[in-house]
Amino acid sequence: MSTDTIKIEVKNLTVIFGKNKHQALKMLEQGYSKAEILEKTKCTVGVNNASFQIKTGEVFVIMGLSGSGKSTLLRCLNRLIEPTRGDVIVNNVNITKQSNEALLDTRRTEMSMVFQKFGLLPHRTVLENVAFGLEIRGESKELRLKKAQEALETVGLEGFESQKPSQLSGGMQQRVGLARALANNPEVLLMDEAFSALDPLIKSDMQDELLDIQDKLHKTIVFITHDLDEAIKIGDRIAIMKDGFIEQIGTAEEILKNPASDYVEAFVEKVDRKTIITAGTLMNQKPTVVQLEREGPEMVIRKMNKLSIEVLPVVNRHRVFMGFIWLQKVLEAKKLNKPTIEEFITTECPRVYTEYTVEEMLPLITNTKSPIAVIDKDPGKLLGVVSQISLVTEATRFDKQEIVELKEQAKEQ
Numbered sequence: 001m002s003t004d005t006i007k008i009e010v011k012n013l014t015v016i017f018g019k020n021k022h023q024a025l026k027m028l029e030q031g032y033s034k035a036e037i038l039e040k041t042k043c044t045v046g047v048n049n050a051s052f053q054i055k056t057g058e059v060f061v062i063m064g065l066s067g068s069g070k071s072t073l074l075r076c077l078n079r080l081i082e083p084t085r086g087d088v089i090v091n092n093v094n095i096t097k098q099s100n101e102a103l104l105d106t107r108r109t110e111m112s113m114v115f116q117k118f119g120l121l122p123h124r125t126v127l128e129n130v131a132f133g134l135e136i137r138g139e140s141k142e143l144r145l146k147k148a149q150e151a152l153e154t155v156g157l158e159g160f161e162s163q164k165p166s167q168l169s170g171g172m173q174q175r176v177g178l179a180r181a182l183a184n185n186p187e188v189l190l191m192d193e194a195f196s197a198l199d200p201l202i203k204s205d206m207q208d209e210l211l212d213i214q215d216k217l218h219k220t221i222v223f224i225t226h227d228l229d230e231a232i233k234i235g236d237r238i239a240i241m242k243d244g245f246i247e248q249i250g251t252a253e254e255i256l257k258n259p260a261s262d263y264v265e266a267f268v269e270k271v272d273r274k275t276i277i278t279a280g281t282l283m284n285q286k287p288t289v290v291q292l293e294r295e296g297p298e299m300v301i302r303k304m305n306k307l308s309i310e311v312l313p314v315v316n317r318h319r320v321f322m323g324f325i326w327l328q329k330v331l332e333a334k335k336l337n338k339p340t341i342e343e344f345i346t347t348e349c350p351r352v353y354t355e356y357t358v359e360e361m362l363p364l365i366t367n368t369k370s371p372i373a374v375i376d377k378d379p380g381k382l383l384g385v386v387s388q389i390s391l392v393t394e395a396t397r398f399d400k401q402e403i404v405e406l407k408e409q410a411k412e413q
Protein backbone atom coordinates (compact mmCIF):
# COMPACT_ATOMS: atom_id res chain seq x y z
CA MET A 1 0.00 0.00 0.00
CA SER A 2 2.93 2.33 0.61
CA THR A 3 3.59 3.03 -3.08
CA ASP A 4 -0.04 3.88 -3.85
CA THR A 5 -1.49 7.27 -3.12
CA ILE A 6 -4.09 7.29 -0.40
CA LYS A 7 -7.25 9.18 -1.32
CA ILE A 8 -9.24 8.66 1.87
CA GLU A 9 -7.99 7.73 5.30
CA VAL A 10 -10.32 6.96 8.17
CA LYS A 11 -8.80 6.87 11.63
CA ASN A 12 -10.53 5.47 14.70
CA LEU A 13 -13.90 6.67 13.52
CA THR A 14 -16.81 6.22 15.88
CA VAL A 15 -20.38 7.43 15.51
CA ILE A 16 -22.84 7.32 18.39
CA PHE A 17 -26.44 8.38 17.91
CA GLY A 18 -28.24 9.72 20.97
CA LYS A 19 -27.75 12.18 23.79
CA ASN A 20 -25.60 10.25 26.19
CA LYS A 21 -22.62 9.95 23.85
CA HIS A 22 -19.98 10.26 26.53
CA GLN A 23 -21.20 7.28 28.53
CA ALA A 24 -21.82 5.28 25.36
CA LEU A 25 -18.24 5.91 24.18
CA LYS A 26 -16.91 4.81 27.53
CA MET A 27 -18.90 1.60 27.43
CA LEU A 28 -17.74 0.97 23.87
CA GLU A 29 -14.14 1.30 24.99
CA GLN A 30 -14.82 -1.13 27.80
CA GLY A 31 -16.01 -3.68 25.28
CA TYR A 32 -19.76 -3.59 25.83
CA SER A 33 -21.88 -4.68 22.87
CA LYS A 34 -24.07 -2.41 20.76
CA ALA A 35 -27.17 -3.96 22.38
CA GLU A 36 -25.86 -3.47 25.93
CA ILE A 37 -24.96 0.14 25.16
CA LEU A 38 -28.40 0.79 23.73
CA GLU A 39 -30.08 -0.69 26.77
CA LYS A 40 -28.01 1.24 29.26
CA THR A 41 -27.58 4.62 27.53
CA LYS A 42 -30.35 4.67 24.89
CA CYS A 43 -27.60 5.47 22.41
CA THR A 44 -27.05 3.57 19.17
CA VAL A 45 -23.58 2.70 18.00
CA GLY A 46 -23.50 3.59 14.29
CA VAL A 47 -19.80 2.99 13.64
CA ASN A 48 -17.36 1.46 16.09
CA ASN A 49 -13.71 2.53 15.82
CA ALA A 50 -13.23 2.12 12.07
CA SER A 51 -9.77 2.63 10.59
CA PHE A 52 -8.82 2.04 6.97
CA GLN A 53 -7.34 3.64 3.89
CA ILE A 54 -8.77 3.83 0.40
CA LYS A 55 -6.35 4.14 -2.47
CA THR A 56 -6.74 6.53 -5.38
CA GLY A 57 -8.58 4.74 -8.18
CA GLU A 58 -9.83 1.97 -5.93
CA VAL A 59 -13.37 0.61 -5.82
CA PHE A 60 -13.92 0.05 -2.10
CA VAL A 61 -17.08 -1.80 -1.18
CA ILE A 62 -18.74 -1.64 2.23
CA MET A 63 -20.92 -4.66 2.98
CA GLY A 64 -23.04 -5.76 5.86
CA LEU A 65 -26.56 -6.56 6.94
CA SER A 66 -29.18 -3.89 7.45
CA GLY A 67 -28.26 -1.67 10.39
CA SER A 68 -24.59 -2.68 10.42
CA GLY A 69 -23.47 0.92 9.86
CA LYS A 70 -22.67 1.09 6.16
CA SER A 71 -24.59 4.28 5.38
CA THR A 72 -23.39 5.97 8.54
CA LEU A 73 -19.78 5.21 7.67
CA LEU A 74 -20.23 6.42 4.09
CA ARG A 75 -21.87 9.64 5.22
CA CYS A 76 -18.98 10.36 7.53
CA LEU A 77 -16.69 10.45 4.50
CA ASN A 78 -18.23 13.76 3.45
CA ARG A 79 -19.47 14.66 6.93
CA LEU A 80 -23.14 14.42 6.08
CA ILE A 81 -22.98 12.69 9.45
CA GLU A 82 -20.63 14.14 12.04
CA PRO A 83 -18.27 11.58 13.56
CA THR A 84 -18.46 11.42 17.34
CA ARG A 85 -14.78 10.66 17.43
CA GLY A 86 -11.98 10.08 14.93
CA ASP A 87 -10.71 11.57 11.71
CA VAL A 88 -11.53 11.45 8.03
CA ILE A 89 -8.71 12.60 5.80
CA VAL A 90 -9.43 13.24 2.13
CA ASN A 91 -6.54 14.20 -0.15
CA ASN A 92 -4.39 14.79 2.93
CA VAL A 93 -6.93 17.25 4.38
CA ASN A 94 -8.59 16.38 7.66
CA ILE A 95 -12.19 17.16 6.83
CA THR A 96 -13.35 16.60 10.39
CA LYS A 97 -11.48 19.81 11.22
CA GLN A 98 -12.68 21.80 8.21
CA SER A 99 -14.85 24.89 8.57
CA ASN A 100 -18.37 24.57 7.15
CA GLU A 101 -17.40 26.69 4.19
CA ALA A 102 -14.33 24.64 3.36
CA LEU A 103 -16.33 21.46 3.85
CA LEU A 104 -18.96 22.63 1.37
CA ASP A 105 -16.19 23.30 -1.09
CA THR A 106 -14.74 19.80 -0.55
CA ARG A 107 -18.15 18.27 -1.09
CA ARG A 108 -18.73 20.22 -4.28
CA THR A 109 -15.36 19.63 -5.84
CA GLU A 110 -14.04 16.34 -4.51
CA MET A 111 -17.03 14.10 -3.91
CA SER A 112 -20.37 13.25 -5.41
CA MET A 113 -23.02 10.93 -4.04
CA VAL A 114 -25.26 8.51 -5.88
CA PHE A 115 -28.27 7.24 -3.96
CA GLN A 116 -30.51 4.21 -4.25
CA LYS A 117 -33.53 6.43 -4.81
CA PHE A 118 -32.23 8.51 -7.61
CA GLY A 119 -33.26 11.86 -6.16
CA LEU A 120 -34.09 13.37 -9.52
CA LEU A 121 -36.09 16.56 -9.86
CA PRO A 122 -39.33 15.51 -11.60
CA HIS A 123 -40.09 18.76 -13.38
CA ARG A 124 -36.67 19.17 -14.88
CA THR A 125 -35.43 17.47 -18.00
CA VAL A 126 -32.76 14.80 -17.90
CA LEU A 127 -30.15 17.30 -19.08
CA GLU A 128 -31.18 19.87 -16.46
CA ASN A 129 -31.08 17.22 -13.74
CA VAL A 130 -27.55 16.27 -14.69
CA ALA A 131 -26.53 19.93 -14.78
CA PHE A 132 -28.05 20.60 -11.35
CA GLY A 133 -24.90 20.10 -9.29
CA LEU A 134 -22.99 22.45 -11.56
CA GLU A 135 -25.74 25.03 -11.19
CA ILE A 136 -25.31 24.88 -7.41
CA ARG A 137 -21.61 25.35 -7.94
CA GLY A 138 -22.40 28.55 -9.82
CA GLU A 139 -21.05 27.44 -13.19
CA SER A 140 -22.19 29.32 -16.30
CA LYS A 141 -25.14 27.88 -18.18
CA GLU A 142 -23.04 27.18 -21.23
CA LEU A 143 -20.44 25.23 -19.26
CA ARG A 144 -22.92 23.26 -17.20
CA LEU A 145 -24.92 22.15 -20.22
CA LYS A 146 -21.72 21.12 -21.98
CA LYS A 147 -20.51 19.11 -18.97
CA ALA A 148 -23.95 17.59 -18.44
CA GLN A 149 -24.07 16.55 -22.08
CA GLU A 150 -20.67 14.88 -21.76
CA ALA A 151 -21.74 13.05 -18.61
CA LEU A 152 -24.90 11.80 -20.31
CA GLU A 153 -22.78 10.44 -23.13
CA THR A 154 -20.51 8.70 -20.61
CA VAL A 155 -23.48 6.78 -19.21
CA GLY A 156 -24.96 6.06 -22.64
CA LEU A 157 -27.96 8.35 -22.44
CA GLU A 158 -27.44 10.66 -25.39
CA GLY A 159 -30.75 11.29 -27.11
CA PHE A 160 -32.69 11.43 -23.83
CA GLU A 161 -31.67 14.97 -22.85
CA SER A 162 -35.09 16.57 -23.06
CA GLN A 163 -37.11 13.77 -21.48
CA LYS A 164 -38.46 14.02 -17.93
CA PRO A 165 -37.24 11.44 -15.38
CA SER A 166 -40.68 9.80 -15.15
CA GLN A 167 -40.46 8.91 -18.83
CA LEU A 168 -37.42 6.73 -18.15
CA SER A 169 -37.08 3.21 -16.73
CA GLY A 170 -35.51 2.66 -13.29
CA GLY A 171 -32.17 1.67 -14.81
CA MET A 172 -32.12 4.76 -16.98
CA GLN A 173 -33.05 6.99 -14.06
CA GLN A 174 -30.11 5.60 -12.16
CA ARG A 175 -27.91 6.37 -15.15
CA VAL A 176 -29.11 9.96 -14.87
CA GLY A 177 -28.20 9.88 -11.17
CA LEU A 178 -24.76 8.58 -12.07
CA ALA A 179 -24.35 11.18 -14.83
CA ARG A 180 -25.29 13.92 -12.37
CA ALA A 181 -22.59 12.72 -10.01
CA LEU A 182 -20.03 12.48 -12.82
CA ALA A 183 -20.86 15.92 -14.26
CA ASN A 184 -19.17 17.54 -11.26
CA ASN A 185 -16.03 15.65 -12.23
CA PRO A 186 -15.43 14.59 -8.63
CA GLU A 187 -12.43 12.51 -7.67
CA VAL A 188 -14.52 10.44 -5.29
CA LEU A 189 -17.90 8.83 -5.93
CA LEU A 190 -19.89 7.76 -2.88
CA MET A 191 -22.52 5.25 -3.92
CA ASP A 192 -25.13 4.18 -1.37
CA GLU A 193 -26.89 1.00 -2.52
CA ALA A 194 -27.01 2.70 -5.89
CA PHE A 195 -28.15 -0.38 -7.81
CA SER A 196 -30.16 -2.17 -5.12
CA ALA A 197 -33.56 -1.07 -6.37
CA LEU A 198 -32.96 -2.29 -9.92
CA ASP A 199 -34.11 -5.52 -11.55
CA PRO A 200 -31.34 -8.14 -11.61
CA LEU A 201 -30.56 -7.86 -15.33
CA ILE A 202 -30.55 -4.08 -15.30
CA LYS A 203 -28.50 -4.16 -12.12
CA SER A 204 -25.93 -6.33 -13.83
CA ASP A 205 -25.83 -3.92 -16.81
CA MET A 206 -25.28 -1.01 -14.45
CA GLN A 207 -22.45 -2.82 -12.71
CA ASP A 208 -20.79 -3.43 -16.11
CA GLU A 209 -21.35 0.19 -17.02
CA LEU A 210 -19.77 1.36 -13.78
CA LEU A 211 -16.74 -0.85 -14.37
CA ASP A 212 -16.42 0.52 -17.93
CA ILE A 213 -16.67 4.08 -16.66
CA GLN A 214 -14.11 3.29 -13.98
CA ASP A 215 -11.73 1.94 -16.64
CA LYS A 216 -11.93 5.26 -18.42
CA LEU A 217 -12.17 7.75 -15.57
CA HIS A 218 -10.27 6.09 -12.68
CA LYS A 219 -12.37 7.60 -9.91
CA THR A 220 -12.09 6.52 -6.32
CA ILE A 221 -15.38 4.80 -5.58
CA VAL A 222 -16.85 3.88 -2.22
CA PHE A 223 -19.80 1.61 -2.86
CA ILE A 224 -22.29 0.26 -0.35
CA THR A 225 -24.16 -2.93 -1.03
CA HIS A 226 -25.67 -5.83 0.86
CA ASP A 227 -25.30 -8.03 -2.22
CA LEU A 228 -22.18 -10.19 -1.98
CA ASP A 229 -22.11 -11.03 -5.69
CA GLU A 230 -22.20 -7.33 -6.47
CA ALA A 231 -19.40 -6.65 -3.99
CA ILE A 232 -17.24 -9.35 -5.55
CA LYS A 233 -17.96 -8.18 -9.07
CA ILE A 234 -17.11 -4.54 -8.64
CA GLY A 235 -14.97 -4.25 -5.51
CA ASP A 236 -11.20 -4.12 -5.51
CA ARG A 237 -11.49 -4.55 -1.75
CA ILE A 238 -14.42 -5.24 0.49
CA ALA A 239 -15.06 -4.19 4.08
CA ILE A 240 -17.53 -6.37 6.00
CA MET A 241 -19.35 -4.64 8.85
CA LYS A 242 -21.30 -5.98 11.78
CA ASP A 243 -22.88 -3.87 14.52
CA GLY A 244 -20.86 -0.84 13.44
CA PHE A 245 -17.58 -2.70 13.56
CA ILE A 246 -15.48 -3.58 10.52
CA GLU A 247 -14.93 -7.31 10.86
CA GLN A 248 -12.57 -7.61 7.91
CA ILE A 249 -11.16 -5.69 4.96
CA GLY A 250 -9.58 -7.43 2.00
CA THR A 251 -9.94 -8.58 -1.57
CA ALA A 252 -12.75 -11.08 -2.11
CA GLU A 253 -10.10 -13.74 -2.42
CA GLU A 254 -8.34 -12.80 0.81
CA ILE A 255 -11.64 -12.82 2.66
CA LEU A 256 -12.68 -16.19 1.27
CA LYS A 257 -9.31 -17.71 1.91
CA ASN A 258 -8.90 -16.40 5.43
CA PRO A 259 -12.16 -15.21 6.93
CA ALA A 260 -11.30 -13.15 10.00
CA SER A 261 -14.23 -14.37 12.09
CA ASP A 262 -17.05 -16.91 12.17
CA TYR A 263 -19.36 -14.09 11.20
CA VAL A 264 -17.41 -13.34 8.02
CA GLU A 265 -17.16 -17.04 7.24
CA ALA A 266 -20.92 -17.42 7.52
CA PHE A 267 -21.38 -14.28 5.49
CA VAL A 268 -19.35 -15.53 2.53
CA GLU A 269 -20.43 -19.15 2.79
CA LYS A 270 -22.67 -19.10 -0.24
CA VAL A 271 -20.05 -17.75 -2.62
CA ASP A 272 -18.87 -20.00 -5.42
CA ARG A 273 -15.22 -20.18 -4.38
CA LYS A 274 -14.19 -21.82 -7.63
CA THR A 275 -14.69 -18.56 -9.48
CA ILE A 276 -12.68 -16.53 -7.00
CA ILE A 277 -9.78 -18.52 -5.62
CA THR A 278 -6.86 -18.20 -8.02
CA ALA A 279 -3.63 -19.96 -8.89
CA GLY A 280 -1.73 -17.20 -7.12
CA THR A 281 -3.37 -18.13 -3.83
CA LEU A 282 -3.31 -21.88 -4.24
CA MET A 283 0.22 -22.35 -5.51
CA ASN A 284 3.16 -23.53 -3.54
CA GLN A 285 5.42 -20.52 -3.92
CA LYS A 286 8.59 -22.31 -3.02
CA PRO A 287 8.48 -25.56 -4.90
CA THR A 288 11.63 -27.62 -5.13
CA VAL A 289 12.89 -27.18 -8.69
CA VAL A 290 15.43 -28.80 -10.93
CA GLN A 291 17.85 -26.39 -12.49
CA LEU A 292 18.47 -27.75 -15.94
CA GLU A 293 22.05 -26.60 -16.53
CA ARG A 294 23.22 -27.67 -13.11
CA GLU A 295 21.45 -30.91 -12.32
CA GLY A 296 21.80 -34.17 -14.26
CA PRO A 297 19.88 -37.45 -13.80
CA GLU A 298 21.80 -38.52 -10.70
CA MET A 299 21.04 -35.32 -8.79
CA VAL A 300 17.41 -35.32 -9.84
CA ILE A 301 16.88 -38.91 -8.71
CA ARG A 302 18.46 -38.09 -5.37
CA LYS A 303 16.19 -35.07 -4.95
CA MET A 304 13.09 -37.05 -5.80
CA ASN A 305 14.00 -39.85 -3.41
CA LYS A 306 14.64 -37.41 -0.63
CA LEU A 307 11.27 -35.76 -1.09
CA SER A 308 9.45 -39.00 -1.98
CA ILE A 309 7.92 -37.42 -5.06
CA GLU A 310 7.94 -38.46 -8.64
CA VAL A 311 7.68 -35.19 -10.50
CA LEU A 312 9.52 -31.88 -10.28
CA PRO A 313 9.37 -28.63 -12.24
CA VAL A 314 12.44 -27.80 -14.33
CA VAL A 315 13.75 -24.27 -14.83
CA ASN A 316 16.72 -22.84 -16.72
CA ARG A 317 19.36 -20.62 -15.15
CA HIS A 318 17.07 -17.59 -15.55
CA ARG A 319 14.31 -19.47 -13.70
CA VAL A 320 12.23 -19.72 -16.86
CA PHE A 321 9.94 -22.74 -16.66
CA MET A 322 10.90 -25.56 -19.07
CA GLY A 323 8.47 -28.34 -18.13
CA PHE A 324 8.15 -31.16 -15.60
CA ILE A 325 10.48 -34.10 -15.18
CA TRP A 326 8.99 -37.43 -14.08
CA LEU A 327 10.90 -40.07 -12.12
CA GLN A 328 10.35 -42.70 -14.76
CA LYS A 329 11.93 -40.42 -17.38
CA VAL A 330 14.98 -39.60 -15.24
CA LEU A 331 15.55 -43.28 -14.65
CA GLU A 332 15.51 -43.73 -18.41
CA ALA A 333 18.04 -40.91 -18.83
CA LYS A 334 20.26 -42.46 -16.23
CA LYS A 335 20.08 -45.86 -17.90
CA LEU A 336 21.17 -44.27 -21.17
CA ASN A 337 24.02 -42.52 -19.39
CA LYS A 338 22.81 -39.07 -20.44
CA PRO A 339 24.59 -36.12 -18.85
CA THR A 340 21.44 -33.97 -18.92
CA ILE A 341 17.71 -34.52 -18.54
CA GLU A 342 16.89 -31.95 -21.22
CA GLU A 343 15.33 -34.27 -23.80
CA PHE A 344 13.38 -36.13 -21.10
CA ILE A 345 11.41 -33.16 -19.85
CA THR A 346 7.66 -33.21 -20.44
CA THR A 347 6.99 -29.83 -21.98
CA GLU A 348 3.35 -30.44 -22.76
CA CYS A 349 1.90 -29.64 -19.40
CA PRO A 350 -0.59 -27.19 -17.90
CA ARG A 351 0.73 -23.66 -17.42
CA VAL A 352 -1.27 -20.77 -16.04
CA TYR A 353 -0.86 -17.21 -14.82
CA THR A 354 -1.50 -16.24 -11.21
CA GLU A 355 -4.97 -14.85 -11.97
CA TYR A 356 -6.38 -18.13 -13.31
CA THR A 357 -9.27 -19.31 -11.15
CA VAL A 358 -9.87 -22.82 -9.85
CA GLU A 359 -12.74 -23.08 -12.31
CA GLU A 360 -10.42 -22.25 -15.19
CA MET A 361 -7.71 -24.64 -14.01
CA LEU A 362 -9.90 -27.70 -13.49
CA PRO A 363 -10.26 -28.58 -17.20
CA LEU A 364 -6.48 -28.46 -17.57
CA ILE A 365 -5.99 -31.52 -15.40
CA THR A 366 -8.64 -33.80 -16.83
CA ASN A 367 -6.28 -35.77 -19.08
CA THR A 368 -3.04 -35.53 -17.19
CA LYS A 369 -1.47 -36.39 -13.88
CA SER A 370 0.74 -33.34 -14.15
CA PRO A 371 0.81 -30.55 -11.62
CA ILE A 372 0.14 -27.05 -12.96
CA ALA A 373 3.00 -24.60 -13.41
CA VAL A 374 2.25 -20.99 -12.50
CA ILE A 375 4.40 -18.67 -14.59
CA ASP A 376 4.71 -14.97 -15.26
CA LYS A 377 3.74 -13.62 -18.68
CA ASP A 378 7.18 -12.69 -19.84
CA PRO A 379 9.65 -14.38 -19.89
CA GLY A 380 7.70 -17.25 -18.33
CA LYS A 381 9.52 -17.57 -15.02
CA LEU A 382 8.20 -20.18 -12.64
CA LEU A 383 6.30 -18.51 -9.80
CA GLY A 384 4.89 -21.62 -8.17
CA VAL A 385 3.21 -24.95 -8.66
CA VAL A 386 -0.40 -25.96 -8.02
CA SER A 387 -0.66 -29.65 -7.18
CA GLN A 388 -3.64 -31.62 -8.39
CA ILE A 389 -4.49 -32.49 -4.80
CA SER A 390 -4.75 -28.87 -3.69
CA LEU A 391 -6.78 -27.94 -6.77
CA VAL A 392 -9.24 -30.79 -6.35
CA THR A 393 -9.52 -30.21 -2.60
CA GLU A 394 -10.36 -26.57 -3.22
CA ALA A 395 -12.82 -27.40 -5.99
CA THR A 396 -14.69 -29.98 -3.94
CA ARG A 397 -15.00 -27.95 -0.76
CA PHE A 398 -18.56 -28.22 0.33
CA ASP A 399 -20.26 -25.35 1.95
CA LYS A 400 -21.63 -25.95 5.42
CA GLN A 401 -25.19 -26.35 4.26
CA GLU A 402 -24.17 -29.04 1.79
CA ILE A 403 -22.35 -30.94 4.51
CA VAL A 404 -25.44 -30.82 6.72
CA GLU A 405 -27.55 -32.10 3.83
CA LEU A 406 -25.07 -34.88 3.01
CA LYS A 407 -25.07 -36.00 6.63
CA GLU A 408 -28.86 -36.03 6.66
CA GLN A 409 -28.91 -38.10 3.50
CA ALA A 410 -26.35 -40.53 4.95
CA LYS A 411 -28.48 -40.96 8.06
CA GLU A 412 -31.54 -41.78 6.00
CA GLN A 413 -29.76 -44.46 3.99
Ligand SMILES: Nc1ncnc2c1ncn2[C@@H]1O[C@H](COP(=O)(O)OP(=O)(O)OP(=O)(O)O)[C@@H](O)[C@H]1O
Pocket: 017, 018, 044, 045, 046, 064, 065, 066, 067, 068, 069, 070, 071, 072, 073, 226
Ligand atom coordinates in the same frame (compact mmCIF):
# COMPACT_ATOMS: atom_id res chain seq x y z
N1 LIG B 1 -30.14 9.29 12.70
C1 LIG B 1 -30.06 8.20 13.43
N2 LIG B 1 -30.45 8.20 14.72
C2 LIG B 1 -30.37 7.11 15.49
N3 LIG B 1 -29.88 5.94 15.07
C3 LIG B 1 -29.48 5.85 13.80
C4 LIG B 1 -29.56 6.98 12.91
N4 LIG B 1 -29.08 6.60 11.70
C5 LIG B 1 -28.72 5.31 11.83
N5 LIG B 1 -28.95 4.86 13.07
C6 LIG B 1 -28.66 3.53 13.60
O1 LIG B 1 -27.29 3.26 13.38
C7 LIG B 1 -27.07 1.93 12.98
C8 LIG B 1 -26.42 1.91 11.63
O2 LIG B 1 -27.34 2.36 10.66
P1 LIG B 1 -26.99 2.49 9.12
O3 LIG B 1 -28.15 3.12 8.44
O4 LIG B 1 -25.67 3.11 8.96
O5 LIG B 1 -26.90 0.95 8.71
P2 LIG B 1 -26.83 0.32 7.26
O6 LIG B 1 -25.87 -0.80 7.35
O7 LIG B 1 -26.57 1.36 6.26
O8 LIG B 1 -28.29 -0.26 7.10
P3 LIG B 1 -29.20 -0.37 5.78
O9 LIG B 1 -28.58 -1.44 4.92
O10 LIG B 1 -30.53 -0.81 6.31
O11 LIG B 1 -29.23 0.97 5.12
C9 LIG B 1 -28.44 1.26 12.99
O12 LIG B 1 -28.57 0.59 14.23
C10 LIG B 1 -29.41 2.42 12.87
O13 LIG B 1 -30.61 2.12 13.52
